[in-house]
Amino acid sequence: MRLDTQFMLDSIPIILKALPVTAFISVFSMLLGGLLGLLIALIRYYKIPVLDRLFRVYVSLIRGFPLMVQLYLAYFGLPFYINMYCQSVGIDNLAKNIPPLAFAVFAFSVNTSAYVSEVFRSALDSLDKGQREACSSIGMTSFQTMAHILLPQAMVAAIPNLVNLFLGNIKASTLAYMISVHEMMGVAVVLANRAYNYLEIYIVTAVIYWLLCVLLERVFARMEFRFSRYKVRV
């Protein structure tokens, strides 16, 4: 089978035009999911009654569901409840004005939060208890201990895993085309549909995502190096 190389080259700039959408989904779901995940990790670290158990179930469910199912649940399920709510308070159906992109970001954020919470929890657990005791021994409150000593170190310990999650998110964001979000994959598939050049398009998208990930890996590796300087013996 001959590949249509001209088509492949021509498709690259068109697909890249949708890079901002892919970036938007990945970055915002990482930020929102990261914050929520951190909150969950803290709740579980301090074993706050009720909430601790609640989020244990949450994390287990989210990690057990296929991401696609979460995406569909958000896209088809949420509008139903939003409608119900709108009707009950007598306002116009809001859901139909919400762009699919928002549901995608929502679903990916929720998904990310479960994984991030586990990353932070194990990072916090990995810190030796000596430093915590040293904080107590000089009269730091548990909040001060968390803010000045534990969290900064846990953040650094978590960087490699967070980077993996983020790269995973970029690739997972391709699923968003299933709910008609025009991110890179969505655009690529539309291109291919015209003349059935699926093979060409999949090769091009694979290379684009791969290059994107390699580039980001480099950037983040440098970042991690900077932040973990305190661990290095010189």
Add this chain to the structure above:
Amino acid sequence: MIRVTNVHKKFKDLEVLRGVDLEVKDGEVISILGPSGSGKTTLLRCINFLEKADEGEMEIGDRKYSLKYATKKQKLEVQRKTAMVFQLNNLFANKTVLENVTIGLTVVQKMNKADARRVAVRYLEKVGLGDRLSSYPAQLSGGQQQRVGIARALALNPSVILFDEPTSALDPELVGEVLSVIRQVAEEHITMVIVTHEMAFARDISDKVVFMDGGVVVESGTPEDIFLNPQKERTVQFLQRFRQVGEAVK
């Protein structure tokens, strides 16, 4: 003055402290000796509220606390009046040498940054680390780390500093530098309780020596009383074992 009375502590079925009394006058240096497992560390940890005693009272100055029922607020109050130097120094890995010392001053005592820095530098110079302010703990030797730990405790100007075997995790060639810093601090009449296995050192610097075994204070007195004229059989045995080990090493 700090005084603890009738401290009891159990771990599951193991009775580690069985009614310990200890009094430290202002400016006094007290050494606690005793075989491994006799409860020395546990006693210090109970005083510092790192461990909750099953029974016992404590007085610091004119304030009284229950070691068992102290509230969170009282615990913080005690922890702010006491400081601990750990066997493993437990320095804050993400903070520089300077920050390790200033953090207690700025965060806990709410001192402003410039003052905290001045105080911290003074104590770090005292322990001989004035030139390592911006190093991180991982970049220091064990002895240097331990000296930062001592500066961190000193800077807080606590009513008492509790040392738990500050040299026993160190390589032999580093023990000397840490002991000499502690000796220097002792000479300034800072109130200290030191758990140590360094007998000669304890004899030199202490105003009072306490011998513990099996969760109780067996005997206490001046260094001369304990080292030259011990009254209790268990103290004699303990010291004898140490002399033998000491001679074997020589």
